[in-house]
Amino acid sequence: MSAIDEFEEAREDLEALLIEVLGSVFSEEAMPVWDDALPPGPIVSSRLAIHDEVDDSYTMVEVRTSAIVARVLASRMLLTADPGPDDLLDAVGELGNIAGGNVKSLLRHSCRLSLPLAEMTDDAAAPDVDGVTVRAAVLGQVVELTVHLAGDIEGLTWPGSASEEVVETPA
Amino acid sequence: MLALVVDDSRAMRSILTRLLTGLGFDVAQAGDGAEALTVLDAGARPDVILVDWNMPVMDGLTFIKNVRAREDLRDISLMMVTTESEQNQIVRALAAGAHEYVIKPFTDEVIAEKLALLGLVAA
Numbered sequence: 001m002s003a004i005d006e007f008e009e010a011r012e013d014l015e016a017l018l019i020e021v022l023g024s025v026f027s028e029e030a031m032p033v034w035d036d037a038l039p040p041g042p043i044v045s046s047r048l049a050i051h052d053e054v055d056d057s058y059t060m061v062e063v064r065t066s067a068i069v070a071r072v073l074a075s076r077m078l079l080t081a082d083p084g085p086d087d088l089l090d091a092v093g094e095l096g097n098i099a100g101g102n103v104k105s106l107l108r109h110s111c112r113l114s115l116p117l118a119e120m121t122d123d124a125a126a127p128d129v130d131g132v133t134v135r136a137a138v139l140g141q142v143v144e145l146t147v148h149l150a151g152d153i154e155g156l157t158w159p160g161s162a163s164e165e166v167v168e169t170p171a
Numbered sequence: 172m173l174a175l176v177v178d179d180s181r182a183m184r185s186i187l188t189r190l191l192t193g194l195g196f197d198v199a200q201a202g203d204g205a206e207a208l209t210v211l212d213a214g215a216r217p218d219v220i221l222v223d224w225n226m227p228v229m230d231g232l233t234f235i236k237n238v239r240a241r242e243d244l245r246d247i248s249l250m251m252v253t254t255e256s257e258q259n260q261i262v263r264a265l266a267a268g269a270h271e272y273v274i275k276p277f278t279d280e281v282i283a284e285k286l287a288l289l290g291l292v293a294a
Contacts, residue, residue: 020276021276024276024277024278025276073182074182077182077183077185077186078181078182078185079185079189087181087182090180090181090182091182093180093182094180094182094183097180097225097254097275098254098275098276100254101253101254101255101256101274101275102254102256104254104255104257105256105257109257110257110259113225113254113255115179115225115226115227157227159224159225159226159227159230160203160204160205160226160227160228160229160230160233
């Protein structure tokens with residue numbers, strides 16, 4: 001089975017995963033949507049990669065939503081009435097991290113998760129990639145989850161586990 | 172009681188700090204394992220450390236191994252709070268010295284329950 005077929009076969013599970021993660025993170029009911037797209041205007045995204053060392057492939061997980069949703073999320077997470085751009089990126093970055101960890105458990109066991117890279121853009125169009133995109137609505141706004149094989153992992157960083165060494169205790 | 176929250180996400184640190192403060196803890200924060208070791212080296216002795224797994228500079232598993240290797244930190248309870256939810260990862264964390272393991276996303280009740288299991292809050 002190709003990776004794309006695998007992602008497609010997991011579509012319902014990915015939809016359920018997104019709804020569960022949104023429901024938990026926002027403490028709001030999330031509903032599946034199929035036809036709705038992200039609204040025009042600033043989009044906040046979080047992407048991370050899952051590295052399979054066996055075949056050296058990378059599965060990319062991307063979460064995208066409007067700046068409106070990002071602002072509500074950041075406000076709630078950081079307890080600030082007026083979150084700044086860095087706050088929006090941090091909050092959506094963590095949302096992507098949680099979604100990515102759940103996708104890894106679903107599709108890519110025993111693989112390595114990158115750190116999330118959050119960005120703000122004006123491009124509401126879905127990523128033009130071979131993969132699966134599922135959508136859910138929370139707070140009346142769309143949140144997108146896309147899973148695809150990565151062609152480009154530029155800009156992503158990895159957890160600082162290169163050294164498993166125990167640091168020498170200071171005298 | 173003092174808790175140390177170690178996570179590279181400010182949002183997650185904020186959520187855990189609010190939760191722990193509500194349970195009666197004073198809370199210190201660090202953005203990665205290396206920064207947390209610096210906090211400990213400066214003399215802080217938290218009753219419990221809640222640590223993420225995937226962080227830059229030093230990840231949570233390496234941090235736990237470092238804490239467990241030090242005699243002066245042996246009384247500190249360690250709770251891994253992470254998106255890593257596979258059984259083998261949980262086993263690795265517990266084998267390294269984590270006392271409890273919580274998978275994100277979590278509820279306030281789950282954290283309180285784990286703290287109760289550690290004897291740090293009333294059940």
